[in-house]
Amino acid sequence: xxxxxxxxxxxxxxxxxxxxxxxxxxxxxxxxxxxxxxxxxxxxxxxxxxxxxxxxxxxxxxxxxxxxxxxxxxxxxxxxxxxxxxxxxxxxxxxxxxxxxxxxxxxxxxxxxxxxxxxxxxxxxxxxxxxxxxxxxxxxxxxxxxxxxxxxxxxxxxxxxxxxxxxxxxxxxxxxxxxxxxxxxxxxxxxxxxxxxxxxxxxxxxxxxxx
Numbered sequence: 001x002x003x004x005x006x007x008x009x010x011x012x013x014x015x016x017x018x019x020x021x022x023x024x025x026x027x028x029x030x031x032x033x034x035x036x037x038x039x040x041x042x043x044x045x046x047x048x049x050x051x052x053x054x055x056x057x058x059x060x061x062x063x064x065x066x067x068x069x070x071x072x073x074x075x076x077x078x079x080x081x082x083x084x085x086x087x088x089x090x091x092x093x094x095x096x097x098x099x100x101x102x103x104x105x106x107x108x109x110x111x112x113x114x115x116x117x118x119x120x121x122x123x124x125x126x127x128x129x130x131x132x133x134x135x136x137x138x139x140x141x142x143x144x145x146x147x148x149x150x151x152x153x154x155x156x157x158x159x160x161x162x163x164x165x166x167x168x169x170x171x172x173x174x175x176x177x178x179x180x181x182x183x184x185x186x187x188x189x190x191x192x193x194x195x196x197x198x199x200x201x202x203x204x205x206x207x208x209x210x211x
Contacts, residue, residue, distance in 0.1 A: 001092040001160035003106065004064045005029045007082030009045045014125050022047045023122045027082035033155035034059075034087060036109040036148050041087045055147055056114045056199045062086035062143035063093035073135065074127060084117075085126065086143055088154060095141050095173040101166030101197030108152030110163065115199060116142040116176035142176045168195040184209045 009027035013020055024045035035042035040053040051057075062084045071079055081089040088106070095116070102113045119137065124130035136142070170191040175198065178188045189210065193203050 001090050003088055003154060003156055003158045003160070004091045005081035005089040006032070006034045006154060006156055007087055007089065008032075008034070008041070008043060009082070009085070011045050011047060016121070016125070023125060024052070025085035025122045025126045027085055027087065029081050031156075033107070033153040035151070035153050036106075036111065037151055038148050044087060051120065057145040058148045059088065059111065059146050060086045060117060060143060061088045061090050061093060061146060062117075063095070063141065064089050064091045065093070066139075066141050066143075069139070074129070074132075077127065083126065084143060085123070090160060093143070093160075095144065095176070096171055098144065098172045099166040099168065100170045100172060100175050100192075100195050101168055102162065103149065103164040103166075104146075105161045105163050106152075107154035107158040108150075109148060109154055110150035110152070111146035112149055112197060113166075113172060114145050114147045114197060115202060116144055116172050116179070118142070118176075118179065137180055140173055140177060142172065144172045166195075166197060168197070170195045170198070178206065 007027040008030045009024040011022045012026040013022050024047050036059050039058055040046055041059050046053040100113055104111055119133050124133055174188050175192055178184055178192050193206050
């Protein structure tokens, strides 16, 4: 896997239900290396800190391989890397193979896969169409958040090198599906609950579906 683009956002104001709101989802490529801090990407814009940034969502990665699918659905948009609000666009990222808990070296940073991205209404704002939320869930390829085990810099062309494979086989795609599906597969559900790298509050919510 290789970094295709590093992306940074600035505060963008939009109208929602008649009120002005702001978002940092409008991210665009930068030539600068990104510094991955413990709770956020340095110089990036995070508006809603209740749902973004923090230990378990310090940085968001999305697969460049998924862009062709979305370009076909939204050809009218001006496309560039960062369209999904990701800080790092990665070539070869496969959510059906990457596991929650996998540890990667990226540049001088060491990161751990922590949880899939669940879409909120601001993705609809970014795409100027609320229907993308259901499409995103149905498609099933969410990208992934990572926690930062060792702070460091990441730049374009850096490789993602697997440093440690999670013993728990829960993939990012399985995790995304088990969180959002109405009917929970009991085997995947148990894998998620038993995965120590998935944030505890996520596991606690999933325990409610057992028995």
